Amino acid sequence: MFAEVGKVDVNAKCPILMEWIIDEGSLFNGHAAPLTKDYEFPGFASFKYSLSHGGHFDEEAERFDFELYLKTDICDSFDMEVDLTFTINGEEPKKIVQKLRVTTVWLNLGSITACGFIPLWTDLFEVLINHLDKNRQITLQLSGTLTLLSFENEFKMHFENYSLGYLMLEIHDKDKDFIIVAADGKEIEVHKLALQNQSKVFTAMFENSWKEAVEGRVVIPDFSSKVIEFAIELCYRNYANCDLDSLEFIQLFLFADKYDMEEMKVHKLALQKQSKVFTAMFENSWKEAVEGRVVIPDFSSKVIEFAIELCYKHYANYDLDSLEYIQLFLFADKYDMEEMKECIKESIVLTPGNICEYANLYYEQKCEELLNYCIDRLIVYFQYSYPVSNMNILNNDIKLQFFERASISKAMKKEIQFDYYKNK
Incomplete structure (x- = not known):
């Protein structure tokens, strides 16, 4: 955030499980590129991901692709690492391991968005049609991990x-x-x-x-x-x-x-x-x-x-x-x-590396709402085993509040059960 300039290291890894069932009639028709809903990177709500599909003409053949779409509207660039397995109707799993630096900035009615794509599958449209099941549907499944490595701290605050x-x-x-x-x-x-x-x-x-x-x-x-x-x-x-x-x-x-x-x-x-x-x-x-x-x-x-x-x-x-x-x-x-x-x-750039410092600051300034925001974020970090730095500097009152709230958090009391995000 404001106390840091330039690159901010994060190194937070989260699991990803997505399923997308697409009817034949909903496949790309040359006029639109459908997307699934946006999903938030846990603990970093401004960073989102989704699946998209689309097509393009290469000479005389129409090609088709599926992509993982990554975006944020609070910075100009960020670095991600993916370790994924992608399947169509459970066949021919494809392993995708890649690092991506997202630097593209889109200006849309005053909204600045950094976005990037990771190709998952590309082939001729007729090849895709051959994957249709007996219900004339295609089921995509994506599993693995996303790691938010870092981002450039050139933040902008904006409204919709x-x-x-x-x-x-x-x-x-x-x-x-x-x-x-x-x-x-x-x-x-x-x-x-x-x-x-x-x-x-x-x-x-x-x-x-x-x-x-x-x-x-x-x-x-x-x-x-x-x-x-x-x-x-x-x-x-x-x-x-x-x-x-x-x-x-x-x-x-x-x-x-x-x-x-x-x-x-x-x-x-x-x-x-x-x-x-x-x-x-x-x-x-x-x-x-x-x-x-x-x-x-x-x-x-x-x-x-x-x-x-x-x-x-x-x-x-x-x-x-x-x-x-x-x-x-x-x-x-x-x-x-x-x-x-x-x-x-x-627009507050909370990370596992700085959250304790900011929580102390909000406590000292008696800004209870932002302090609670930090505590909620800490609980998420612990849920996903993000490495939180400098817990020893955390004010004792904040520690008490954190453990009181964590003790009644259902997610903290049991192992998190992951399932595919369903899209149809």
């Missing part, structure tokens, strides 16, 4: 909803109609629309004519301008390059949580869309909504501006230190920005 970002491209800076005063006194101009779109807190503020909505100004004293600016960048641009340290990252999450930024988008609508707090402010004509101004004395201008940028653009470049990042989370929490909070969580 892009419509506001395109709308805001047409809005000039002079049209910004709301001011957020951060903890460091910096005044950050934003569109209410961007805040409204990301924060339920801001939506309430504007729709209910809270004092801040009336004045067009809110003071956020508990978050720095860096954290707020990062959150705002996410509201606007849908993704952001992270330049926050650990504490700033926590602040970012707390900011999104505080302001109920469910989608993370600032215009009254921008704040309203992202924050339940701003929604109440605007809808109920709070003083801030009437004045078109809210004072936020507990957050710096940097944090507020970042949050606002997120509201508008749906992405933002990381430029926050550790404390500012935590402040950004606290800001999102204060203004009920749920989607921003989830986005912050997903």
Whole structure:
């Protein structure tokens, strides 16, 4: 995450068991390349895999292939190692052992995705048809292990909803109609629309004519301008390059949580869309909504501006230190920005090698939600026997919480039974 730069080593291995039953009529017809559902790499939810099939013309013959599709939307590249066995209708098992560096980046409506394919089977389409069973179906089975070796720590934070970002491209800076005063006194101009779109807190503020909505100004004293600016960048641009340290990252999450930024988008609508707090402010004509101004004395201008940028653009470049990042989370929490909070969580680069360090940090900063997130992840790591480093530095209170929760975890009490992921 923010405390590490460049390559992050992981070396986490997990089992893979997939089965895909395909009807003859569902096979590639030249117009689509079907995929199974996405499955998460255990303990690393942002890394996903699936099976795909498709065809292409080679001279006059149509060829067909099956592939293992790997992707993530939080970094530009990652390294995987596979040790797999692939079969079609239980015949002729094929062994596949390969290392893959995924560096391809797709830009899709503002979403940056690194993806790669591992070929499993390629032949003429007519050869594939010969594999059909008596039910005119093909059953694919894939078993073995996937190992996430490492990834490049060039992370971006982004959201799935892009419509506001395109709308805001047409809005000039002079049209910004709301001011957020951060903890460091910096005044950050934003569109209410961007805040409204990301924060339920801001939506309430504007729709209910809270004092801040009336004045067009809110003071956020508990978050720095860096954290707020990062959150705002996410509201606007849908993704952001992270330049926050650990504490700033926590602040970012707390900011999104505080302001109920469910989608993370600032215009009254921008704040309203992202924050339940701003929604109440605007809808109920709070003083801030009437004045078109809210004072936020507990957050710096940097944090507020970042949050606002997120509201508008749906992405933002990381430029926050550790404390500012935590402040950004606290800001999102204060203004009920749920989607921003989830986005912050997903962009936290927890690995077996650093999770104890981050758990201690969140504990020290009293960020309970992120601490619980670490504990949940630790339980997953233990389930899959990932080698967790530096358990000895873990705060004793955290250890107690971990063992209390692990003791009631069904998965920790019995051997994990693996079965094929079914697709049809």
